[in-house]
Amino acid sequence: MWENRALLWKKFLRTVAILLVTSMLVSVIFFQQAVEAASEPRTGGSYYNYGEVLQKSILFYKANRLGDLPDDYILPYRGDAAMTDGQDVGLDLTGGWADAGDGIKFTHPMSYAAGQLGWAVYEYRQAFEKSGQLDDILDEIKWATDFFIKAHPSPDVLYYMCGYEESDHSVWIPHELLDYRTKRTSFKVDASTPGSDVAGQAAAALAIASLIFEPTDPQYAATCLTHAKQLFKFADTYRGKNPLKTLYPSGSYVDDLAWGAIWLYIKTKDASYLDKAKSVLPAKSLGGQHTHCWDDVSYGAALKIAQVTHDAEYTAMVEKNLDTWMPGGGITYTPGGLAWLSQWGSLRYASTAAFLAFVWSDDQTVGTASKKAAYHKFAESQINYALGDNPRGGSYVVGFGKNAPEHPHHRTAHGSWTSMLSVPSFHRHILYGALVGGPTSNDSWKDDISDYTLNEVATDYNAGFVGALAKMYDMYGGNPLENWPKPEDFRAKEDNLTEYFVRGWIIYEGYGTLNLMFQINNRSAWPAAMKDKLSARYYMDLTEVFESGHKVEDVEITLGQNQGAKLYGLKQYKDNIYYFTVDFTGTQLMPAEWELCEKDANVSIKYKDNCGSNENDWSYKNLTGPPDYDAVSFAGKTPYIPIYDNGVLLWGEEPLKNEPDFTYGDINDDGSIDTIDFALLKQILMGNSPANVNMQAADVKADGDINALDYAVLKSYLLKIVDKLPQ
Template sequence: METKKLCFLLTCLCLLYHSCLVSAFNYADALEKSILFFEGQRSGRLPADQRMTWRGNSGLSDGYPYHVDLVGGYYDAGDNVKFGLPMAFTTTMLAWSVIEFGGLMRGEAGHAKAAVRWGTDYLLKAATAAPNTLYVQVANPTQDHQCWERPEDMDTPRSVYRVTSQNPGSDVAAETAAALAAGSIVFRRSDPAYSAKLLHTAMRVFDFADRYRGSYSDSLSSAVCPFYCSYSGYHDELLWGAAWLHRASNNFSYMSYIQSNGLTLGAQDDDFSFSWDDKRVGAKILLSKGFLRNKIQAFQLYKVHSDNYICSLVPGTSSFQAQYTPGGLLYKESESNLQYVTATSFLLLTYAKYLRSSNAAVSCGSSLVTAGKLISLAKTQVDYILGHNPAKMSYMVGFGLRYPTHVHHRGSSIPSVHAHPGRVSCNDGFQYLHSNSPNPNVLVGAVLGGPDSRDGFADDRSDYQQSEPATYINAPMVGALAFFAGTPLMG
């Protein structure tokens, strides 16, 4: 009798184990695709090893009428504008993904570094073209958004915008410093000279951001608002930039800066969102490593507030306050909600890594939250995006058997320059925006804005809130997927 019970139990365990294996996603495939997406967002002259082959060269004269070379960089989303603030944040998060989880990327590490470098190469140009000047945008967004045309055809004004000592932009400048500093860590071993250049430039740009304080939204007004206004102000970017320079340089002056300025820059605020606009939570997670691993007492405050953030996300704790959809997706905003999901997932995994390295946990009132719990919570979010959701749809284009095909993206929705060499004008392109046909070019790896608060998704190209991709949605997803692709028994 006992033998039969044991056999039955073993059978159940085997079936459960098999079920887990069958339902597990191919995270390595998703990782490869998530990085490939950035090749679809490239501006400038494409390299010989370009894999997203339906794209062509674009923006080859950016900055030239203004006597500055601003060729390159990334288009932020489905339009043809190069916005400096989200591009710098994207670059920072790509670099952070490589720094924390690059060792788990296996064959994709080189492609991930190439994605980082495409961003840092451009940001170097923008930061070194003139003294006390940072170029922060190319193209008039209002006029760009009045057209629906491929980046290879665009003929809207490629206006250039900059911040200076007279018209400051501490937010975009400090984020640029963070991106360059993080990038310097990525290339420290493989290209020491390039790494040193990135770090030196990051220091100079951060000094510019701190010395000439002000929001770029005030300086540039309608050129950046309402598109990428700095709603949170610039204090969070100064803390974030200093945190990255501290990590990249080991220069005591940045620790001193954080100790002296942290409280005025938001160190004591409990924040529950992390995005291209608000960096406070990210800065605290980053700085908490200094306390967890190196016992830097000055950074204990950041560990406390990082714990508060974590507790707000975990259902069942006394501090829980996050909102989840009926299907289990973290929900913050109706517009591009998955940007918050991917960023939060990355922070959960990064903090779990820091906690494990110190045999630490998070106290949420009477509940003790372990690193394993954070990993499990992050996995539910990543799996939701990849298809474990009520719609049984992957919100990563090109991944899985069912994914959105009507993506709000100009280049993807219009026949490519290879299939349709003739120019598609500003107004002629709208026929493709309003078409019911699937996009002719698959923007492989793009994570879209995602479903609504009730898990609803229409796959409607005109609904940019749900169907538009963005570089800052994908960037933290790269790190999260690297973790699950490279961690045993996780896929």
């Protein structure tokens, strides 16, 4: 009897063991299947090109760069901007990123964005390498961290803002004109005015930079670490929120201290940093359904603390937060499936929560395995929503996918010359890769530049999105575009959108008199530029004057009412063709507002004894009247009154001269104008004339003299500042 019981007991135990093993195997298989299900292609059976959107989302940061940009910058509509930053305090604080669609530079959200991008590289470096985007994203992060280093001139000082709301938001101008139209005041925190929030955040960004730059630039990584340690010590020693007025008032500073401390621990393995992170951010203080963002990095800090310690309390709090983002977890879901936290940057929060969910579900050493499939599925759904899996069937990334936004709230991409959101009615540039704010809680959205709630773009909006895209690329691939971007991709299709031009009108004509109004226009946007050496030329045919026995002196040219012009002329162009110049040198023209983008001058032409007529003048073609003062229209624009910058033709057509049997600028007569010709011209000007060169072609300006002006014209042509040379 007892033997039978023992046998039965053994069978029972064996059965239980088999059931337990089977249960474990089923759980593992279920988890794997759930992950595979979550990793299926988006609705419709095809993948998005995650490589392309990753590439473009990184490029967005180049559109917001401030400082000294290369002459051959990848974005032809961007140029040097905010070059006076720091001059008011005797420092060079140029560089960094403009925060959003405006032109203010904030260290706090910028350091969050740079740190978040760095975190993405830290987690998914291989994805960036495989996609060919590693150098680009490291370059962007360095652009920001270089600024943080400049902004930290001594251990207990950090500059946290350049420019301010009242001045910056009073205009709607391209970034290139900030120095001319706004006050770039510098603001700092120090021992007497602490800012543990902004300093702690900057310390974290630099600590992360020290990690990700170590393989490629160990010296720079060491510099970043030195500043990170000093900034953290400053933030920890002089505790307090930045009390000064800013568009980014911080809710707390303890999260920033914890964020800086945990990354310093990861870099240095100094346990005191880990102890500090845990002491300022105890697990019990965490909770809520918010997520990682510039003003609250406690969620990211807790996640990293949990990963490095495997502490059960921190693990529980990380998952408690992620659980709130799951369907039914407490957060609002739009009918189309977006986890919607706030009207301000709804996609920013969802994509960053997705990044945290990806990082957590990827870690098989900590957390609850049965939950990770759901976290993973949530993350994919949020990124795909932003790319097109939504009721609109459209992308929320500028320049990517179907029905993408075309009117983001971004001053430089818009390119207004009147400081107005409505002028022009279209965007002159494509702000590739920018993630707009996103829809309302019912999935509604309108592509409207004036609705900055739904269409604002910002460096912090894209930050978490880039990291989540790297993970999507890592799973599904996708090909970044080759030989991209191309300059023509950025030009508006409107044929009439000329940057520099002259409008001309006839005010009065009769009895040997012609009264004209000239209007010089600067609507530049490739890039926007201030010009103070613009001029226009009116070309006249004096054949009738000479045939009647009169002289050049019998033609009287006088300057009437004007806005800063001078009058020069008449000067012979060729044969009986002469011109006079309406010169605005010394007057600033810039695409900033109506009064600044255009300047007028009235000129009177009188013929002695009624000896001449203007009807056969080259520049008389197409002239009409009366004047049209609308700064939006192009009425009166005439290419026959060319516009010049310091004597170099910018736009318009000069009268034809006799066709030469050579090409101006092609000094070595090889059929092309290139850097070899530029080098030859330099030798000629230095008195070392090479053999077998065409000296006529070296007279680039075709004015009979080879000098520095020819050098400048050829340089402008090669840099594509001007589109043609004299013919």
